[in-house]
Amino acid sequence: MVFGVYPTAGIHDDAAQARYWARQAGAGRTRQNGKDGESEMQYILLVRLTPEGIDATLENPQMPLEAERGVSVPGVSALGIYAVLGPYDFTAIIDAPDNDSAARWSIAFSSKIRGEITTMPAVPISHLQDRGGGVDVGETSEPLPGQTGS
Secondary structure (H helix, E strand, C coil): CCCCCCCCCCCCCHHHHHHHHHHHHCCCCCEECCCCCCEEEEEEEEEEECHHHHHHHHHCCCHHHHHHHHCCCCCCEEEEEEECCCCCCEEEEEEECCHHHHHHHHHHHHHHHCEEEEEEEECCHHHHCCCCCCCCCCCCCCCCCCCCCC
């Protein structure tokens, strides 16, 4: 894998890399898309390259970045694509107005990068707090499975 094209290639501290990517992605925030104050949500895409995708990336290390830039779905913007270690080759973070738009972007990106993608909506932790009509996850009346009552 070619790491020179990625901004944190020289950072060897995992915590420092995590802070860098969180700042780059605006982790945990929704953004206003300018249409009647609607919020866009972030989606995290986990990418495993197919053998053809691996060959294409070895031949052209810029291919993942070119694939990202080559996908255009109205209302969707890519925040970045990142090489990762572990069971996935890359992860991408996108802003999209809805699940349908995120799915269209994911399918188009998958065909360009030649990979299998798992797309997940990213829900900011702040959205899990009670807003007058839901359960406040900070205060449950019963212990969760595996916990003992206090």
